[in-house]
Amino acid sequence: MLHLTECPRDAMQGWPTFIPTTQKTAYLNALLRVGFDTLDFGSFVSPKAIPQLADTAQVLAGLDLKQSATRLLAIVANLRGAETAARYPQIRYIGFPLSVSETFQQRNTNKSIREALDDVARMQELCARTGQQQVVYLSMGFGNPYGDPWSPEILGEFTQKLDALAVGIVALSDTIGASVPATIAPPFRELTVAFPHIEFGAHLHTTPGTWREKVQAAYEAGCRRFDGALGGYGGCPMATDELTGNMPTERLIEFATEAGEDLQLNMGALAEAQVLNQGIFAAEPLPLAPSPKERGN
Structure with a gap:
């Protein structure tokens, strides 16, 4: 079964003008009605680093979770952020970016990989006490x-360390849109066999013309957890000056439908969310089916 994580947090975090709290909340409530497996809704990080998401606690207070089975995920950059997220039992997943690049770990969290792994261990202990679950993004x-x-073997070494800490969800993350099928398929093919008890995800960034080959490579290699963002907006402002957009959720839905995966989504609610998405990002929402030209025919 394919699990979709919708990532409005990733879409919003680098947006140049502040999105009002009420507008964020309305958008997230619309997404909760769609029926995604998980909603990556906000982050508990320094407002100096990500000012766009400084209102995550206020947004959380306005979410209507009673009629939704979607699970909430919040991103943190250190143990302090995880301790803040742990105060909210509504949050099921606490996500932490552990980089396989020493340079990016320093840029993203101002820590070394060794220090970040120490944080992962302490956050795992925290989650065990609170009943939450840690998601580690490589x-x-x-x-x-x-x-x-970088190599699949390095990813395997990192996963071995996470497995020793009993981390149950590991998402390989593109971050800058550098992935191609030749770098996507081998890690998933090897990791899903070596660690069958871990749920592996794909957080891919893409350009419009390369989305299908990336998703197909991960899917055929055994990945069944995918992150996306409506309209393909977003990117990591800590990685490079120019952002490469997220994998468009519309394209993930298209691929899943073609693959025979039953996502059980409320398509009417999705259309409503697309309208709100357009209001935030001032662009036309993507169609749910591509044109023949986009298919390359």
Whole structure:
């Protein structure tokens, strides 16, 4: 079964003008009605680093969770952020970006990989006490622009360390849109066999013309957890000056439908969410089916 995580947090975090709290809340409530498996809704990080999401606690207070089975995920950058997220039992998942690139780990969290792994261990202990679950994102999971070492074997070494800490969900994260099928398929193919008890996800960034080959490579290699953002907006402002957009959720839905995956989504609610998405990002929402030209026919 394919699990979709909708990531409005990733879409909003680098947006240049502040999105009002009421507008964020209305949008997230619309997304909760769609029926996604998980909603990556906000983050508990320094407002100096990500001012757009400084109102995450206020947004959370306005979410209507009673009629939704969607689980909430919040991103943190350190143990302090995880402790804040742990105060809210509504949050099921606490996500932490652990980079396989030493350079990016420093840029993103001002810590070394060794220090970040120490944080992962303490956050795992925290989640065990609160009944929440940690999701570790292996950022720069398909290569990096800094010349730091990368290989499927390195991803395996990181996963071995996470497995020893009993981390149950690991998402390989593109971060900058560097992934291609040749770097996507081998890690998933190897990791899903070596660690069958871990749920592996794909957080891919893409350009409009390369989305299908990326999703197909991950899916055929065994990945069944995918992150996306309506309209393909977003990117990591800590990685490069120019952002490469998220995997469009519309395209993930299209691919899943073609693959025979029953996502059980409320398509009417999705259309309503697209309208709100347009109001926030001032662009036309993507159609749910591509044109023949987009298919390459």
